[in-house]
Amino acid sequence: MSSLQDGKKPHTMVFMGELLSLLSVITIISSGVALLAGVFLIKRGERVWHMRAMLAASGLATLFLVFYLWRIGIGYSKYYVGPAEWRSAYFALLISHTILAAANLPLAVMAVLNAWRGLRAATGNLDAIDRPAARSYFNRHRAWVRWTVPVWVYVAVTGWAIYFVMEHWGAVRGA
Numbered sequence: 001m002s003s004l005q006d007g008k009k010p011h012t013m014v015f016m017g018e019l020l021s022l023l024s025v026i027t028i029i030s031s032g033v034a035l036l037a038g039v040f041l042i043k044r045g046e047r048v049w050h051m052r053a054m055l056a057a058s059g060l061a062t063l064f065l066v067f068y069l070w071r072i073g074i075g076y077s078k079y080y081v082g083p084a085e086w087r088s089a090y091f092a093l094l095i096s097h098t099i100l101a102a103a104n105l106p107l108a109v110m111a112v113l114n115a116w117r118g119l120r121a122a123t124g125n126l127d128a129i130d131r132p133a134a135r136s137y138f139n140r141h142r143a144w145v146r147w148t149v150p151v152w153v154y155v156a157v158t159g160w161a162i163y164f165v166m167e168h169w170g171a172v173r174g175a
């Protein structure tokens with residue numbers, strides 16, 4: 001929590017900004033854990049639990065987005081003040097994280113949308129996913145998740161890493 005106490009930003013806004021950062025990192029990491037649980041469950045053939053885990057992962061990722069946008073909305077952000085030799089590595093991390101986090105939204109929407117349409121075509125019965133009408137949606141679902149899962153995991157892990165770096169080597173912007 002460097003440079004937090006003596007800046008011009010009011011204490012309540014610093015408190016709110018730090019709280020929202022903490023909630024963001026908790027929700028993004030939890031969504032990554034739920035995602036990996038969902039992958040594990042589908043590998044074991046647990047389709048209903050897979051669906052539940054993935055809906056939980058999506059809900060947590062949506063909460064992350066709310067906390068993130070809220071923090072940006074109140075104008076709370078930090079910049080890097082750590083060792084100069086690590087600056088480029090940090091920016092590579094930040095830029096790749098930001099681009100892939102933006103890409104993750106349409107990827108996840110397409111994955112869930114195709115799963116949802118497949119579930120409807122299987123008349124709500126996850127034992128009937130091989131009916132021709134449902135099969136084509138689940139094939140598309142599989143094609144989307146091939147990209148969605150690795151991108152999501154990368155975003156969750158780097159989100160935590162950025163939070164960690166900012167807690168140690170971050171200064172509040174405008175403070």
Ligand code: HEM
Nearest residue numbers: 039042047051054108111112115116119129138142145148
């Ligand atoms: C963003 C959310 C989701 C992600 C990232 C995801 C990820 C995955 C993954 C990694 C697989 C295994 C693919 C493979 O082995 O090639 C899979 C299969 C499957 N998913 Fe999801 N899933 C999501 C949401 C859902 C939802 C909401 C449902 C509910 C209907 C669902 C139903 C299924 C089914 C039935 C399969 C098996 C498909 C088959 O055997 O062809 N998924 N999903």
